[in-house]
Amino acid sequence: MQFNFKGKKALVTGGGSGLGRECALLFAQNGADVLIADSKKERCEKVAEEVRNLGAQAIAYEVDVTDYEQVAKMYKTIVEQWGTVDYVVNSAGVCLTEELTKQSIDDINLSIDVNIKGVIYSCREALAIMRPKKFGKIINMSSIAAKACLGGFSVYSATKAAVLAATASLGREAALDNVTVNCICPGIIKTSMWEEILDQMAGDDQAERDRVWAEWVKGTPNGKPQDPIDIANMVAFLCTEEARYITAQNIGVDGGFTF
Incomplete structure (x- = not known):
């Protein structure tokens, strides 16, 4: 698929691997500059080099999304270097599976901190930039686990269901400012x-x-x-003008796994 993102600035958390990396590369292939944020510096830098090889600008940014001050500083950096941010993909996440009574408190807290707080912190800073300028696209990554709740996934499913709820509310909050907020449930x-x-x-x-x-x-x-590009294509579509009337939605890109 072909998209025109020339002149646009994107930020992708969890951009150093998996779905985040695929989104970053697709943005770059279609003209957007990309800040690649990840908890591991070497992964950020590797994907940033791939983005530059595609002819786009890149910022490799090591961040802990559970730390609000680090997230706020990340957004300050992209504005200082590029002036703004147009597209945000919140793809950073962890999936720690275990029956609840056997799962450690540390793992429970990490899941909540990364999957919920990390998304909310990023959305907060993104909206503060996007709403005044009356433009922006935010895509959060949820999961089929938010709907297909199975044993051993209780905490993970709860965190991903929280992403659905936050997305629906934020999409309504920002609607009058021409900012869309959606989430994808990969399979x-x-x-x-x-x-x-x-x-x-x-x-x-x-x-x-x-x-x-x-x-x-x-x-x-x-x-x-599925392949990661299946998710990246939906992310890119949600960033187009053609998707301007889609907001506050959770979209399953899962081959029919959920409904």
Whole structure:
């Protein structure tokens, strides 16, 4: 798909890998400059170099999205260097699976801090920039787990359902200022996050990893996993003028896994 984002400035949290990286590269391929934010500096820098190789400007930015002051400083940096931010993708997230009574308090708190606070902090700073200038697009990453709630995913599902609720409310708050806020619920995609989920469910047993992965893929009606570009294409579409009337929505890009 072809999009025209020339002159636009994008910020992608979790941009150093997985879906965030795919979104950053698609923005760059279509003319946008991108700030790649990630908790690991080396990942930011690697994707930033890929963005520059596509002819766009890039800022590699190491950030802990659970720290409000760091998030605020990140937005101050993009405004100081580029003047504004037009598109924000909040893709930073963690998925820590375990039955609730067995899950550590540290893991519970980390899930809440990254998946909820990280999104809300970023949206707060983005909206403060976008609403006065009467333009902006925010896309938050939720998950099929927000709707298909299974055992072992209680905390993760709760955090991703919170993203749906926050998105719906923020989309309404910003509607009169020509700022749209939507979220995407991706399906089964073999990203680094899914590799970590398989680590938790199957450990190093490759046969068991393959079995677990196959079981999840079977839940998709066509029996096939998705590719990261499937999500990036929806992100890009939501940033177009053609999507100007879509806001406060949660959009499943999951091959029919949920409805």
